[in-house]
Amino acid sequence: MKKPTISGNKIIVPSDPEYLNDVDVFIEGILRGYGADESIIADIAISVSELVNNAMLHGNNSEINKAVEVSIDNKNNKVEIVIYDNGAGFNPDDIDNPLDDSNLLKEVGRGIFIVKSLMDSVNIESTSQGTKVTIEKAI
């Protein structure tokens, strides 16, 4: 695939961080339509950017022909966002604790920690066929 495609509440983008902004514009637009306040929109947007970036770079290994799919839904003022990639998967338990003194000045490795801090719930299902991350936040 060469460009983002939008269908209803879903956006599919190639695995290139150049398209992070397309996902952000799409997600923030829908959240404003839901009437979410700007601080919550920012928390969700930060989290989605983390997860889509991970899906592109680490999940799909920056293979441009592999897509990242992001869908968003509003269930009784609880927003649910699902991010899929087709990569080789990962074990969330293998991620170092970014708060350890030895990791504090590392430039990477905080993404999932930040998402867990900002969202009400985070569920990661990862297999050798791909990873599905579901996040929820009350608005």
Next chain:
Amino acid sequence: MKLTDREQDGIVILEPKGKIMGGPDASLLHDKLHEYIEINKTKIIIDLNKVDWMNSTGLGILISSYTTLKNNSGELKLANVTEKIKSLLVITKLEGVFDTHETIEDAIEAYKK
């Protein structure tokens, strides 16, 4: 993200604007910082007033700037840190790493002490 830069009293002030989330424009800040280090301008303030939010990529750029300047006998100061970014610095325990100031003027004064 857009980036402007200027000098005041011999101190470089970098002003990113927008969202720092990764992708091609994330390297703008990193590259500009290194341009100044190469000409021995190592007193640098990053003004975050116009940054809507940043993710871990943005924090990584700040850490890279901090360590690069420290390794080149320089110093990084942050000014106008918004509440959203301040809360990210708190939850990641990075608030104790960076020298933050309420305003650009405060950050410049701190360099003079």
